[in-house]
Amino acid sequence: MPTNYPTPSSDSPRGPEDLAGTTLALLEELVRNACENDLTPDSGQEVRNAETLEAFFAGTPVTTRRIEPHPGRVSLIVTIEGTDPQAEPLTLLGHTDVVPVDAPAWSRDPFGAEIVDGQIWGRGTVDMMGLTAAMAVVTREIATSGRPHGTLTFAAVADEEARGGLGAGWITAHQPDAFDWRNCISEFGGSHLQASDGSDAVVVAVGExxxxxxxxxxxxxxxxxxxxxxxxxxxxxxxxxxxxxxxxxxxxxxxxxxxxxxxxxxxxxxxxxxxxxxxxxxxxxxxxxxxxxxxxxxxxxxxxxxxxxxxxxxxxxxxxxxxxxxxxxxxxxxxxxxxxxxxxxxxxxxxxxxxxxxxxEATVSPTDTPLYTAIEETIKEFFPDSAVVPVIGSGGSDMQFTRPLGGLGYGFSLYHRESTLGQMLRRWHATDEHLSVADLELTVAALHRLVTRFVGSH
The missing domain is CATH 3.30.70.360 (Alpha-Beta Plaits)
Structure with a gap:
């Protein structure tokens, strides 16, 4: 049964607690939809998550578009047109499929989205339903608070775990104008590094x-x-x-x-x-x-x-x-x-x-860009004493399609200091995958700040 999400109103802007609660509720539903991608064309069935997101945006002043290159393999594109055609656009690039699970090896239901001891457990909580849910919530919040200066797009794409052949890769090959690729935010950022002298840093993925x-x-x-x-x-x-x-x-x-x-x-x-x-x-x-x-x-x-x-x-x-x-x-x-x-x-x-x-080919985005600067400034708001360290991912993401088209792609989330890069890497595709609810709350707050900083909001 779909969750009845409260619809935000421009007359009553919501605070961080409201955004966090909505993000958690949406994440629970995305995990329970169990869109397992075993690299075969008929797996994934991201149509379930697409329908959840369509219901989430119902009644919101956005345009939505479905792309379905194979039955059930649905990507959903949600767009808020900016008021200034000359302003820089921004695309939040999330994916809605997850890797398969070995269910008997899990200590909890991998698709139960249980919340225990401040953690939400389930396949996809880290990679990357938590960030995808935050992207959806921020996009809806921006849409209901007035049009931004620059166009904002939320792309919830299928098949990332199989290198995008029925998702972002298919879109770039067949419908490259489906959304703007110039400035993209996606996964693999926000965790912390700790130096031998106690110094802290937050990582931003600039390539893979x-x-x-x-x-x-x-x-x-x-x-x-x-x-x-x-x-x-x-x-x-x-x-x-x-x-x-x-x-x-x-x-x-x-x-x-x-x-x-x-x-x-x-x-x-x-x-x-x-x-x-x-x-x-x-x-x-x-x-x-x-x-x-x-x-x-x-x-x-x-x-x-x-x-x-x-x-x-x-x-x-x-x-x-x-x-x-x-x-x-x-x-x-x-x-x-x-x-x-x-x-x-x-x-x-x-x-x-x-x-x-x-x-x-390996791809890397430069760090002397307005979007990267906005990311640094946003991180510094939350962690003023932390360095920002650009890194590359050892695996792949949908940003591999952004850069060959001439666009920029950066991995951005934001976690608390105890969520180190080593710790988060151990949860990626792992048995008993789980995400701190506090980290989810921090991510949606930081993402909202980054989006309003970069494309503006009324």
């Missing part, structure tokens, strides 16, 4: 690594499993390929983002120099629980994820394959990736077929 997925295939002579004498199974060969790749050195980063990130922690000079030089893996232990993230955003990474060989137990297979989830740094190309793989394979390189699967 690229994708260079590969399938490696080897061939040998097949034979009967009862007579393996002097026969090399394709399994043996692909195992050697996997071993060599696991041992290869990985190209590392030396850009300004990495230097800025490292310098914030105020490590001793020797550790800082080793990190900036791309030294051995052991030095990353200085980051503590952030070590996996720090290593990922400073290197080309290669994860061996899928292996295939053979069909019958009594047949020595003649073909085997290994699939790789490869994430690139800004400036690294597909040719760079293939060259790195072939160098690692050495004398096996000529015997291995390298097939390119999904490829997407």
């Amino acid at each position: 690594k690229g994708a260079a997925q590969r399938r490696l295939t080897v061939h040998t002579q097949p034979g009967h499993g009862s007579m393996p004498w002097r026969k090399t199974s394709a399994v043996q060969k692909i195992a050697e390929v996997a071993t060599r790749l696991a041992q290869m050195p990985l190209p590392s980063a030396h850009d300004d983002l990495w230097r800025h990130f490292v310098s914030f922690f105020r490590f001793d000079p020797a550790t800082e120099q080793a990190l900036l030089a791309g030294a051995s893996d052991e030095v990353y232990e200085a980051f503590g629980d952030l070590a996996p993230y720090a290593h990922a955003v400073s290197h080309l990474t290669v994860a061996e994820t899928v292996v295939g060989a053979g069909k019958a137990i009594n047949v020595i297979p003649g073909t085997a394959s290994l699939e790789l989830d490869i994430r690139t740094l800004p400036g690294q190309t597909d040719d760079d990736v293939d060259q790195t793989l072939r160098a690692a394979l050495g004398d096996l390189a000529e015997e291995v077929e390298i097939e390119r699967l999904i490829s997407a």
Whole structure:
């Protein structure tokens, strides 16, 4: 049963408590809609969340538009036209699908949206229904308080977890004018870093690594499993390929983002120099629980994820394959990736077929823009003594489509100091995913302040 949300009135502006309560109620419903995306076309069924959001905006002075490239895979675009055509627009880019759950492994109902001990539990609370709900609430609040100077759009898109093929990616390819891509706010921002001297910082995502997925295939002579004498199974060969790749050195980063990130922690000079030089893996232990993230955003990474060989137990297979989830740094190309793989394979390189699967360049937005400045100023209102540190995401988001179109994309939320980047990363796609209600309240308050600062409000 849909929630009956109170409709805001321009005659009685609401306070932070009202916005927070409405955001929490909307988040509960979005989580319970259980829009699980298992990367197949008929999964997701984000139509459920689209209908929830349509009901939420009913009677509000906005224009709404449905985009449905496949049955049930619905994106909803909500727009408030600005009063000044020359003013900068802003798009709040949220997604409405979630990754699948292993329900027996959860200690609570993954789609129950239970609130226990100040936390709301459920798949999508962190990634990214909490922020999507806050975006919807802020958009409706702006709409009912008078038109902004710049056009404000809330895009609740499908299929982000499958790299946007039926969501933002499909829209950019087929209906790129569905909304304005020039200034976009999305996920992976707002958590905190803490330096060795006690200093605090809030992270803002300004970019993300690229994708260079590969399938490696080897061939040998097949034979009967009862007579393996002097026969090399394709399994043996692909195992050697996997071993060599696991041992290869990985190209590392030396850009300004990495230097800025490292310098914030105020490590001793020797550790800082080793990190900036791309030294051995052991030095990353200085980051503590952030070590996996720090290593990922400073290197080309290669994860061996899928292996295939053979069909019958009594047949020595003649073909085997290994699939790789490869994430690139800004400036690294597909040719760079293939060259790195072939160098690692050495004398096996000529015997291995390298097939390119999904490829997407790493993207980064500059930090000398009016939108980034507005983000910094907003964070400073809430945390005046905290630094603001730009970072890149180790995974992907829908902002990968913003930047190639010439737009800006930044990840923005706002959490309390105890919600560190390491802690939030552990909840991303995790069993027992949960979000602090206090962090949700802070996010909607900060987002409302950012939107009114950037596009204005009456």
